[in-house]
Every structure is written in C-alpha cells, then in structure tokens.
Amino acid sequence: MTSDFKVTPWETTGEVDYERLIKDFGVEKITDTLLKKIEKHAGELHYFLRRKIFFAHRDMNWLLEKYEKGEKFFLYTGRGPSGKTHLGHLVPYIFTKWIQDKFDVELYYQLTDDEKFLFKQDMSLEDTNSLAYENAKDFMALGFNPKKTHIIIDSEYSGKLYPQAIKVAKKLTFSTVKSVFGLNDSSNVGQIFFTTIQAVPAFLPSVLKGKNIPCLIPHAIDQDPHFRITRDILPKLGYYKPASIQSVFLPPLEGIAGKMSSSEGQAVYLTDSPNEVRKKIMKYAFSGGKDTVEEHRKKGGNTDIDISYQWLRFFEPDDRKLANIKEKYESGQMLTGEIKQILVDKINKFLEVLKKNREKAEKSVEKCILRD
Amino acid sequence: MTSDFKVTPWETTGEVDYERLIKDFGVEKITDTLLKKIEKHAGELHYFLRRKIFFAHRDMNWLLEKYEKGEKFFLYTGRGPSGKTHLGHLVPYIFTKWIQDKFDVELYYQLTDDEKFLFKQDMSLEDTNSLAYENAKDFMALGFNPKKTHIIIDSEYSGKLYPQAIKVAKKLTFSTVKSVFGLNDSSNVGQIFFTTIQAVPAFLPSVLKGKNIPCLIPHAIDQDPHFRITRDILPKLGYYKPASIQSVFLPPLEGIAGKMSSSEGQAVYLTDSPNEVRKKIMKYAFSGGKDTVEEHRKKGGNTDIDISYQWLRFFEPDDRKLANIKEKYESGQMLTGEIKQILVDKINKFLEVLKKNREKAEKSVEKCILRD
Incomplete structure (x- = not known):
C-alpha cells in the first residue's frame, strides 16, 4: 500500500x-x-x-x-x-x-x-x-x-x-x-x-x-x-x-483509491434510473478481471481491486451469496460482465425500494425537523 | 498629549x-x-x-x-x-x-x-x-x-x-x-x-x-x-x-485618561444611591483645582483636567450654565467642593428620573425583545 x-x-x-x-x-x-x-x-x-x-x-x-x-x-x-x-x-x-x-x-x-x-x-x-x-x-x-x-x-x-x-x-x-x-x-x-x-x-x-x-x-x-x-x-x-x-x-x-464523491468522477445517485445505474457500472466500475476471457477463465479475477465485488461487500448482506460470488470470480468461473450485472441488479433493486419509501418519507421529514 | x-x-x-x-x-x-x-x-x-x-x-x-x-x-x-x-x-x-x-x-x-x-x-x-x-x-x-x-x-x-x-x-x-x-x-x-x-x-x-x-x-x-x-x-x-x-x-x-469602566477604578452606576454618588464624586473625582484655597482663589482651576467640569459637559445640557461654571471655576470664584456639589446634584437629579422610568420600562422591555 x-x-x-x-x-x-x-x-x-x-x-x-x-x-x-x-x-x-x-x-x-x-x-x-x-x-x-x-x-x-x-x-x-x-x-x-x-x-x-x-x-x-x-x-x-x-x-x-x-x-x-x-x-x-x-x-x-x-x-x-x-x-x-x-x-x-x-x-x-x-x-x-x-x-x-x-x-x-x-x-x-x-x-x-x-x-x-x-x-x-x-x-x-x-x-x-x-x-x-x-x-x-x-x-x-x-x-x-x-x-x-x-x-x-x-x-x-x-x-x-x-x-x-x-x-x-x-x-x-x-x-x-x-x-x-x-x-x-x-x-x-x-x-x-x-x-x-x-x-x-x-x-x-x-x-x-x-x-x-x-x-x-x-x-x-x-x-x-x-x-x-x-x-x-x-x-x-x-x-x-x-x-x-x-x-x-x-x-x-x-478504483479503490479515495472515496466516492460527487465532485470527483462518477457517483451513483439515489435518483439514477435503472438504466443510468447499469450504464455507470458497466462503463466505469473498475474491473479486477483479466484482459481476455481466456486468461480470466484460467487465472480468475482479483476481488481486492474489483469495484463490483467491493461494492457487493456493501450491498449484498448475505454472506454466503457474497462468498459464492467471490469464489466464482476468483476462480474465473464468473466473468467481469457477470459480476457487474449482479451488482447492477442488486443496486437497482435497492434503489427501487428507496424511491418508493422516499415518497412516503416526504411527510415524515416535515414532522422530524427540529425548529427554533 | x-x-x-x-x-x-x-x-x-x-x-x-x-x-x-x-x-x-x-x-x-x-x-x-x-x-x-x-x-x-x-x-x-x-x-x-x-x-x-x-x-x-x-x-x-x-x-x-x-x-x-x-x-x-x-x-x-x-x-x-x-x-x-x-x-x-x-x-x-x-x-x-x-x-x-x-x-x-x-x-x-x-x-x-x-x-x-x-x-x-x-x-x-x-x-x-x-x-x-x-x-x-x-x-x-x-x-x-x-x-x-x-x-x-x-x-x-x-x-x-x-x-x-x-x-x-x-x-x-x-x-x-x-x-x-x-x-x-x-x-x-x-x-x-x-x-x-x-x-x-x-x-x-x-x-x-x-x-x-x-x-x-x-x-x-x-x-x-x-x-x-x-x-x-x-x-x-x-x-x-x-x-x-x-x-x-x-x-x-x-482622571481624563482612558474611559469609565467597571473593571478599572470607580464608576457611577444607575443603581447608586444619592449618597453613594455624592461619596464617589467627592472622594474620587479628579480635581483641576489648586492645592490650597488661597492659591485657587488667586489662580483658578483647570477645567481641562477637572473631572467634575468634564462630566458636566456630558450632563449639563444648558450651555449658559456650563459657561458660567467654567468661568467661575477658572477664575477661582468657585472651589472644587462647590463644582463637585453641582455635579452631584446634577447626576442625582438625572438618576432619580431614570430610576422612576426604569420601573415602567420593565414592561416595555419584554415587548421590545425580538425572539426567534
């Protein structure tokens, strides 16, 4: 480091x-x-x-x-x-x-x-x-x-x-x-x-x-x-x-340096559409995979630097599912496109719930704000 | 200076x-x-x-x-x-x-x-x-x-x-x-x-x-x-x-250096009794008078440094009265004890009015305070 x-x-x-x-x-x-x-x-x-x-x-x-x-x-x-x-x-x-x-x-x-x-x-x-x-x-x-x-x-x-x-x-x-x-x-x-x-x-x-x-x-x-x-x-x-x-x-x-921030590079927002989420992850998520499919199948990906895997650590609560992804990706069974798709689905599902909740939340916000 | x-x-x-x-x-x-x-x-x-x-x-x-x-x-x-x-x-x-x-x-x-x-x-x-x-x-x-x-x-x-x-x-x-x-x-x-x-x-x-x-x-x-x-x-x-x-x-x-302050020396407060005002002025007010009555009668006092006179500039609104005091004090007609007494009376009269007003003011204060 x-x-x-x-x-x-x-x-x-x-x-x-x-x-x-x-x-x-x-x-x-x-x-x-x-x-x-x-x-x-x-x-x-x-x-x-x-x-x-x-x-x-x-x-x-x-x-x-x-x-x-x-x-x-x-x-x-x-x-x-x-x-x-x-x-x-x-x-x-x-x-x-x-x-x-x-x-x-x-x-x-x-x-x-x-x-x-x-x-x-x-x-x-x-x-x-x-x-x-x-x-x-x-x-x-x-x-x-x-x-x-x-x-x-x-x-x-x-x-x-x-x-x-x-x-x-x-x-x-x-x-x-x-x-x-x-x-x-x-x-x-x-x-x-x-x-x-x-x-x-x-x-x-x-x-x-x-x-x-x-x-x-x-x-x-x-x-x-x-x-x-x-x-x-x-x-x-x-x-x-x-x-x-x-x-x-x-x-x-x-990539794993720094922190996600609106002022530097790409960030995934709560307001992003499922399509925007997909595009951002597919385009920008740094990959720990190998340069060619052949090499990847043989040597496997590096989850330490793979942003899709790193993000799944934050957004996939199920330890067994996560371990399974890790194993498959590191062994080369899972390709970069596949791990990215898993992340896209996970994030979009999560954001869908938040978007629904957000409408209801508007009312509770007013009640929760402390005022002088 | x-x-x-x-x-x-x-x-x-x-x-x-x-x-x-x-x-x-x-x-x-x-x-x-x-x-x-x-x-x-x-x-x-x-x-x-x-x-x-x-x-x-x-x-x-x-x-x-x-x-x-x-x-x-x-x-x-x-x-x-x-x-x-x-x-x-x-x-x-x-x-x-x-x-x-x-x-x-x-x-x-x-x-x-x-x-x-x-x-x-x-x-x-x-x-x-x-x-x-x-x-x-x-x-x-x-x-x-x-x-x-x-x-x-x-x-x-x-x-x-x-x-x-x-x-x-x-x-x-x-x-x-x-x-x-x-x-x-x-x-x-x-x-x-x-x-x-x-x-x-x-x-x-x-x-x-x-x-x-x-x-x-x-x-x-x-x-x-x-x-x-x-x-x-x-x-x-x-x-x-x-x-x-x-x-x-x-x-x-x-004395004329500095400004009246609660943290340094004596100050005359709005809450002082007439007797306290008299005592403070008689005891502490720096005098521009001469050392002996004889000398003062002959040479007169110095209003530039006499605090009683200086204070009367602030508290005696009548220009003619003030000029009269100045003339008498500078010519030696008026002694330090006398100019101090004029100031004492002036301040006490002023404070008497303020004290009366203050009781009435308590109510208006509440109405005037701006609150968040």
Whole structure:
C-alpha cells in the first residue's frame, strides 16, 4: 500500500491505509470481543460489522457498559448537503438504522447547510438549505422511526445550536483548529468557527433533557477530526465524551483509491434510473478481471481491486451469496460482465425500494425537523 | 498629549488623542457644514454635537441625502452586557434617543451576551444573559419609543442572527480579524467569529423587510473596528454600508485618561444611591483645582483636567450654565467642593428620573425583545 493518501473532513485522496489511519487518528480497532458484546445486545451482527466496513471506534465498550446498566444512549449522525445523495452517503445511514432498530434509541440527524455554504465558494445558503431538504428525504427513505428521529438543519435550528456552540468555542483556540483541520489565516472565520456547530448535537439532548445522556456517533472515518475536538471539550462542559464508530469509504467506481464523491468522477445517485445505474457500472466500475476471457477463465479475477465485488461487500448482506460470488470470480468461473450485472441488479433493486419509501418519507421529514 | 494610548473594542488605556484616532481609524471629523445639515432636519442641535462629544462619523452626508429624498434610516446601537450600567454607557444612548425623537425612526438595540461570555473568562452565558436583561431596562429607562424600539439579545435571537452572520463570515478571513482586533492563534474560535454577529443588525432590517434600508450606528469610538469590517463586507452582500457617528468616552472619575469602566477604578452606576454618588464624586473625582484655597482663589482651576467640569459637559445640557461654571471655576470664584456639589446634584437629579422610568420600562422591555 502507498502512504500517499489524505483524509480530512473535506477531502479524501489516494488509497486509504486504514491501519495507519487508526494510528494517526487515535481510534481503536473493533475487536472480536467488542463484536461479541454488540451481538449480545443486538441479537445479531450487522454485516457491516462482520465485514469490518465499520472497523474502528472510540469508547464503544464504555457505551455498552452504560447500556447494560440501563443508561440508554442516543445516536447522532449527519451530512453536509452539497449535492444529491449517492450510495457512499448511505453507508453510515444503513448502519445507524440498524442500531436504532436493535437498541430502540433516539436519533439526531444533522444537515450542515451552514458548513457547505462556508466551504463551497460557489454555493449560496439557499442552495445548501434546499439540498438539505432533499438529503433529509433520502435519509428518511431508509426507514428510520419517525417517532424517534429528529432532523437538525443547521440554519433553521441555530437559535438552539449557536448558544451551545459558543460554549464549545470558548474552549477551542484557533491553534487547535489550525492543526486539526489544516485551516490557516486565509480561512474564513465561519470555517474556523464551524466545528463547534457540529459538536452541539452530541450534547444537545443532554441539555434539553437536563441530564447527561450517552451519545453514539456512527460516521465515515473522515469526520473523526470534528469529533476528536468534540470529545476533548465536552467533559469540560460537564457532558460525556461521545462514543463513535467509524466506517471505511465506499470506493469510487473508478478504483479503490479515495472515496466516492460527487465532485470527483462518477457517483451513483439515489435518483439514477435503472438504466443510468447499469450504464455507470458497466462503463466505469473498475474491473479486477483479466484482459481476455481466456486468461480470466484460467487465472480468475482479483476481488481486492474489483469495484463490483467491493461494492457487493456493501450491498449484498448475505454472506454466503457474497462468498459464492467471490469464489466464482476468483476462480474465473464468473466473468467481469457477470459480476457487474449482479451488482447492477442488486443496486437497482435497492434503489427501487428507496424511491418508493422516499415518497412516503416526504411527510415524515416535515414532522422530524427540529425548529427554533 | 502623550501618544501612549490604546483603543480597542475591549480595552481603552491612556489619554486618548482623538485627533490621532480620527486618522488611525479613518473616520471623518464632524464639520460645521454637517452640523448645519443635521440642525436643518432636527430643528436644533443636541448639546453632544455642539460640544463635539460626538466628534466623528462615516457617511453621515450620504445618510442625510437619502433622508432628504425620503429614504428613512434606522438606528442601531448596543452594548456588551458584562456588568451594571454606568454613566459612560449612557452617552451613546442619550444621543440615540435624540435622533430617534427628531427623525422618528426605528431603533435596534443589540445586547451581545455571547461576546461578553466569549471574552470574559470567568463569566457564564447565564451571567451575561441575565445582565442583558438588566441593561435593557436601563436602556429603556431613557425613554425610547417602545413602538419603534427592538431589542436583540444575541443568545435569544441567534436563530435569526447566525444564518446572516455566516454570510458575513464567508467574506471575512482570520488575517483581517487578526489585524483589526489584535486576535491571535490563542484566541478562541468564538472570539474570532464574533464580529460577524455584531454586523448583522446593520442589515437585518433590510433582510426582514426585503429592501435596502440605510442604517445609522451611534457608538463610542472604540467599537469602530467592528463597523469598519461591517462596512467593508455589507456592499458585497448587496446592502448599504452603514453610516456611523462616534462619541468620545466619558472620562473615569480618577482622571481624563482612558474611559469609565467597571473593571478599572470607580464608576457611577444607575443603581447608586444619592449618597453613594455624592461619596464617589467627592472622594474620587479628579480635581483641576489648586492645592490650597488661597492659591485657587488667586489662580483658578483647570477645567481641562477637572473631572467634575468634564462630566458636566456630558450632563449639563444648558450651555449658559456650563459657561458660567467654567468661568467661575477658572477664575477661582468657585472651589472644587462647590463644582463637585453641582455635579452631584446634577447626576442625582438625572438618576432619580431614570430610576422612576426604569420601573415602567420593565414592561416595555419584554415587548421590545425580538425572539426567534
């Protein structure tokens, strides 16, 4: 593996070495002991855990101990609304929904329209705010319990967020923000302040309910710098450090380096038609197959770099089916066109359900949005 | 005059050279031509203008031109609630009320409880917020028209302030904030962000009413750095640059260097009893009189450095009475004890009225506070 990669909340490039990220970020690897504990409470293990798609954490043992003692946690996840929802965004959502279902807990979902406005030179707050609504519908289409799900759109909930954010801000110097996020003197003062707004949902339920409630943040590993700061500061304000659990990135269609992103290369969107999905995968999904059918039949494909196989790890929950595909592809029994077709069918079936759910979700979104 | 002085929004020390401040800050001196224009519309000149207590401005000519063409402005002033209201705070208020009355305009009064929380290490947001309420009552006791006065307490109106503040923030780099306010890498990120919140009332009425409305900010000169930034950025957002008009500081009792402040030396508070006022002035008011009665009778006192006389410039509106005092004191006819007694009586009479008004003001404060 090359060490030439970069992971920040705003940019991921190169082939990510997750082992090194564990060391650099200071997160803990998820161990089998921890998995057993989760399984004990959930009754099963989500395939994202079995496959180490969620691979690292902070304070999960503490969180489960609290849970065992009857102290329920709440979930907090979110996204920056700078574009349409693509499959990469769904990875933490799918897992978060599983946790909500298995542990029957409240969930706060933050849409940082302020952040994207501050970091995207060409986007207005009106742009990012209207994307936040679209993103919220996509989110709710995954089937979150609307009675236990609360949506925060930053610019519409700042009456609650800002007075708490300044409490975080008072404990956070520019030096820290500079070193953690790589901001500098040319950064705008909103960018410098922003992480404090992302910290708030990790303790707002404790503020609102007047008691300390444990928090669990499932997120893609690139957001960890925000929560490292949050974890550092919350105890100084009298709140628990939030626990967190980190996923790897869904790789881009073009190959396993980086993460799928709307700004770089091709992404598969929730709004893509079955035909568009097929075209994108057939055309762009990097193949681990051999150059000729003959050679492929003889030597087999490489699933480590084959994007169709890698994506099936995220979207085919059945371990046996996945193992079967792996075996056939690696042995050369299955050709690139065939594994691509399996992925196309899988994604299209998945998106069909989401599209139907999305229509129903429009109503629940309105009910779930927290307003000042 | 010594050049060893410092004026920032958070600290004023040394004997202020206002002529140099005009150059350093880039404000304009108020000319007789401008005074005539103001007089033409107001029907008279406030004694703060006659005496150059309001001595500088930005864009007042433009504002009056707009006014002549039928484009009414609104007023914006405020304060940071870090303590009780003292006489120094009243200087911009007294003038602002005169402008409101003479020009019959709307007024926005901002109480920056967030700022004081962020800049005062030992104050909680609850502390500064409860002071904001007390300060608001003091303000309204001056007799502002409650139908045309709107009070903004930052932490309670952040639902409206923050989404506008980030629009300012996007145009403002840390470099600028660093050089204008002397902040540095050890500053907390709330301090760095804060000036954007202070910018908002200068254009919020334009946002709320959907049309560009001229703004006039009467304030003590130390707040100018905030509004310099505001003026720089607002046109980039499509709003008018706010006009502003600056006052000198009420000097501290102890002598003409610096400004009266709760954190340094003695201050006269609105809540002081007549006896406390008398004691403070008798004991602390720096005297321009001579060492012995004999010498004073012969040579007379120096009104340039005599705090009682200097304060009477702020609190005795009658020019003839003031001239009479000056003459008698400078000629030695009037002794230090006598001029102090005149000031004591003047202040106590003034405070008596304010205290009565304050009781009535409590109700109007509630009505005037803007809430999310």
